[in-house]
Amino acid sequence: MEIPAIVGAGLVVIGAGIGIGRIGGSAMDAIARQPEATGKIQTAMLIAAALIEGIGFAALFAV
Amino acid sequence: MSFVHPRSVEHVYKIIDILETKVSKTEIKEYINHHLLDSHDFGLFSYTTDEGEHKYIGAPLPVILWDNGLQVFYSSKLHHGEHVAEHNGNYYMLHHSKIYKTDAEGTINYDAEHHPTNVKPLDFSITKNVVFILLVAILMFFLFTRMAKSYKGNLMPKGMGRLLEPIVLYVRDEIAVPNIGEKHYKRYMSYLLTVFFFVWIVNLFGLTPIGMNLTNNIAVTFCLAIITYLITTFSGNKNYWKHIFWMPGVPVPMKIILAPIELLGTFIKPFALMIRLYANITAGHIVLMSIIGMMFVFNNWLGSSLSFLLAFVLGILELLVAALQAYIFTVLSALYFGMAVEEHHHDEAH
Numbered sequence: 001m002e003i004p005a006i007v008g009a010g011l012v013v014i015g016a017g018i019g020i021g022r023i024g025g026s027a028m029d030a031i032a033r034q035p036e037a038t039g040k041i042q043t044a045m046l047i048a049a050a051l052i053e054g055i056g057f058a059a060l061f062a063v
Numbered sequence: 064m065s066f067v068h069p070r071s072v073e074h075v076y077k078i079i080d081i082l083e084t085k086v087s088k089t090e091i092k093e094y095i096n097h098h099l100l101d102s103h104d105f106g107l108f109s110y111t112t113d114e115g116e117h118k119y120i121g122a123p124l125p126v127i128l129w130d131n132g133l134q135v136f137y138s139s140k141l142h143h144g145e146h147v148a149e150h151n152g153n154y155y156m157l158h159h160s161k162i163y164k165t166d167a168e169g170t171i172n173y174d175a176e177h178h179p180t181n182v183k184p185l186d187f188s189i190t191k192n193v194v195f196i197l198l199v200a201i202l203m204f205f206l207f208t209r210m211a212k213s214y215k216g217n218l219m220p221k222g223m224g225r226l227l228e229p230i231v232l233y234v235r236d237e238i239a240v241p242n243i244g245e246k247h248y249k250r251y252m253s254y255l256l257t258v259f260f261f262v263w264i265v266n267l268f269g270l271t272p273i274g275m276n277l278t279n280n281i282a283v284t285f286c287l288a289i290i291t292y293l294i295t296t297f298s299g300n301k302n303y304w305k306h307i308f309w310m311p312g313v314p315v316p317m318k319i320i321l322a323p324i325e326l327l328g329t330f331i332k333p334f335a336l337m338i339r340l341y342a343n344i345t346a347g348h349i350v351l352m353s354i355i356g357m358m359f360v361f362n363n364w365l366g367s368s369l370s371f372l373l374a375f376v377l378g379i380l381e382l383l384v385a386a387l388q389a390y391i392f393t394v395l396s397a398l399y400f401g402m403a404v405e406e407h408h409h410d411e412a413h
Contacts, residue, residue, distance in 0.1 A: 050395070
């Protein structure tokens with residue numbers, strides 16, 4: 001049986017979602033621990049999330 | 064009710080009738096697809112008359128084709144793909160926003176996958192996207208030259224400077240300096256500021272109803288990414304290339320395995336930049352327009368007002384995304400430039 005490509009894309013998006021969720025959650029923890037470093041944590045969080053997001057989009061466009 | 068003329072009530076019913084019968088799911092899909100494409104004319108909106116005739120409100124733009132010599136004519140000749148256009152004895156037909164060469168009847172032949180097999184002449188037309196790029200360029204030129212002039216004689220910002228100075232300083236102090244370093248950042252400031260403001264302004268205009276959507280055209284983001292790639296490649300120092308082709312601090316077999324991966328990485332980075340900006344903005348537009356389209360699909364007060372509320376909230380989210388994508392593009396470009404110019408100030412063992 002052939003597995004359609006869209007299933008693979010779905011799996012990648014699930015993975016990317018878990019990844020971005022973990023980044024967001026960890027950033028929340030970090031901000032709660034050190035509120036004075038909020039700006040730096042947010043910048044690092046956005047960059048990491050954007051990198052993972054790129055993989056998710058690549059999977060969607062590969063379908 | 065006595066004050067309403069019976070004919071006007073009839074008219075209202077007619078409009079409701081038109082809304083119910085004419086806006087179908089396929090029509091909304093077609094409309095969204097059309098919105099995402101570039102077009103050969105400057106269309107503001109279109110509608111269908113009672114007789115089933117399509118009316119377009121907008122202005123024609125010049126079409127420039129290379130087809131055995133330069134062929135220049137106005138896009139009004141193409142009639143939005145409804146009729147064949149004749150120019151210097153050649154016949155052209157517009158099909159899904161692309162121009163094909165046809166015979167006098169305008170027949171388009173398809174292959175097995177339903178792709179047109181007609182000849183596509185090289186298209187250098189001033190399309191809607193080109194017009195908007197030029198408009199944004201002119202707008203930015205006047206905005207920033209006026210801002211620069213306002214600093215002559217006094218250092219206090221005036222007028223536009225008050226709005227833009229904090230953003231310019233933010234790009235310098237939070238994006239360029241930490242990622243590139245004190246020593247080299249000045250060389251890249253002009254590009255980083257240009258790309259930040261260009262992407263931001265274009266994204267913001269994309270949310271207005273004038274139908275300008277540049278960053279959801281992959282050709283535009285491709286060009287932006289190519290510029291980042293070229294600047295990174297040409298400003299790469301000895302240390303940068305050494306880390307690509309002969310990674311220090313790892314065993315020799317590993318160096319040989321790493322070299323092609325690292326080389327591929329230099330292409331993947333700008334490729335990801337291109338896809339990220341394009342996909343984010345395209346996805347945002349599709350979702351937003353689908354929810355606006357749902358208002359007409361539901362066609363009752365509860366569903367339609369809920370869709371309107373959702374569209375409004377999403378619109379505000381898109382405002383954030385517009386700024387965020389400009390920021391991400393600039394930060395990642397600065398990061399790549401920083402990698403290219405990084406001095407070797409740590410010992411060989413990584």
